[in-house]
Amino acid sequence: MGKVTATAERTIDASPEKVRALVADYSDARPKILTEEFRDFDVIEGGKGAGTVARWKLQATSKRVRDIAATVTEPEPGMLVETDGNSSMVTTWTIRELGAGCMVRIETSWDGAGGIGGFFEKTFAPGGLKRIYNGVLAKLDDLAREQA
DSSP states (O other): OOEEEEEEEEEESSOHHHHHHHHHBTTTHHHHHOOTTEEEEEEEEOOBSTTOEEEEEEEOSSSOEEEEEEEEEEEETTEEEEEETTSSOEEEEEEEEETTEEEEEEEEEEEOOOHHHHHHHHHHHHHHHHHHHHHHHHHHHHHHHHTO
16 A cells, blocks of 8 residues: 555636635635536535535546545645545645746645555556646636636
8 A cells, every 4th residue: 555646736827815715715616616526515614724624525437436524724824734534535735826826736645555456546546636636726717817
């Protein structure tokens, strides 16, 4: 069993503060930026940044559905960490200033399976999740432009 990591990044032409606020807004903005692979999104507690607890299903493939129960922390400004209470999955959103805009990075890691299944997971899962996250970042970019 090894660590599996998937990462996606996008430059967004909006202030880091605006993008941080959108990313941290689990009640209103988050449902607008999620792609079709995310289902049953629900805020259980909080809704803005640290202290938020949210649940959703992530259908990464036709056969693979993760039931996620995330608790959100903000270890430093511009960083949100979603820790899944149902698995080893941790997703980190990092927003940093880049010229007049910002760079948004989503990184998810988890403990992969062992054996041949783990080999295929480590080989193919990061690319599939990156594709999903690229869609989320595109929708975040669109939402930031709409609210400019």
